[in-house]
Amino acid sequence: MERTFIMIKPDGVERKLLGEIISRIEKKGFRIIRAKLFQPDRELVEEHYIEHKDKPFFEEIVEYITRGSVMAMEVEGDSAIEMMRNMIGATDPKKALPGTIRGDFAYSISENIIHGSDSKESAKRELKLWFG
Template sequence: MEKSLIIIKPDGVERKLIGEIIGRYEKKGFRIIAAKMLHPERSILEMHYAEHIDKPYFAELIRYMAEGYLMVMAIEGENVIEIIRLMNGHKDPKQALPGTIRGDFAHSITKNIIHASDSPKTAAREIQIWFPELTSPKNLNISM
């Protein structure tokens, strides 16, 4: 079973979309193996988005992600990374198709409701950051 990290961003939490989003993933047959709601520290966000540190939008992204609560989940299922990214839709809501999470709910590229891992390698790194208890050799079963 493949795993992915999902983050419902502050705008999604504030707009009370958690149940809607989780419901879509569960109806698709994916299983939530860990979940927590938290107001993250900047350090964990900087670690999570480390590959973007030299980008001009990095500071704005960290500020936005730290402004409220997040719902963070590890989800597993067959082809979960690719399918969830399709379900989420394009990161630019003007390009996201209706019926996708971003197509139905997002308003801006930064405040675009949801984050999902983009590869098995990224999923392993992100899950280790947010759910270190899942990454012991016995619990880690991520397809590479």
């Protein structure tokens, strides 16, 4: 069993995709261990995306993620990290395959609905950051 950090981003909440996304996660067989719906502050989001702090779009990401509520979740299941990344799909909506969350719902590279940890180390770090 593995645990991963999943976050439905503000555009996912604004577009009323919470139910659709949670349903996909549950139907796949994963278990939602913890969840909270809240508006994260700048400090938390800057720390979350610290690996991108030197990228030209860093400020854009921080403004996007802090503009409204997100649904932060701890999700458990076999190979949850890799399988959730597969279900989420590619970052670039042009490359995200139909059937993936981004492939079905995202149309912008900057606003792509959902985040999932990309490794065991990120999952551990992000779960601690968001849930303590």
